[in-house]
Amino acid sequence: QVQLVESGGGLVQAGGSLRLSCVASGRGFVTYAMGWFRQAPGKEREFVAAIRSASWTAGSTYYADSVKGRFTMARDNAKNTLYLQKNSLQPEDTYVYYCAAGRFAGTVSNAYTSWGQGTQFSVSS
Numbered sequence: 001q002v003q004l005v006e007s008g009g010g011l012v013q014a015g016g017s018l019r020l021s022c023v024a025s026g027r028g029f030v031t032y033a034m035g036w037f038r039q040a041p042g043k044e045r046e047f048v049a050a051i052r053s054a055s056w057t058a059g060s061t062y063y064a065d066s067v068k069g070r071f072t073m074a075r076d077n078a079k080n081t082l083y084l085q086k087n088s089l090q091p092e093d094t095y096v097y098y099c100a101a102g103r104f105a106g107t108v109s110n111a112y113t114s115w116g117q118g119t120q121f122s123v124s125s
Helices: none
Strands: 002-005 010-013 016-025 031-038 046-051 062-063 072-076 079-088 093-104 112-115 119-124
Touching: 002 112, 016 031, 016 093, 016 119, 031 072, 031 079, 046 072, 046 079, 062 072, 079 093, 112 119
Parallel strands: 010 119
Antiparallel strands: 002 016, 016 079, 031 046, 031 093, 046 062, 072 079, 093 112, 093 119
């Protein structure tokens, strides 16, 4: 399995942009599908975006309707790093964001076997 560490969280004003990063350690990052999820206090974790592994239609990405057109997910396999670029941010984008690794680029959390610790991200109005 890979170990995942997110970074880049913080506070940004509405309308602004921010990029989250997720660095993977361990073997086989290139073979994993990766996902971003988010969770608000007291609520279930929800899907944000996913990207297939390099060995399976490399670079194919999927987005939740709520972020489509505003968020962009990318991976740099040479750096074992996953990114989530977030634009046109709104207060409703305030969550703890998690990256995850699994064998398939699913939209449900149980498709993934490794998780980061999460990074808090808040948008002020």
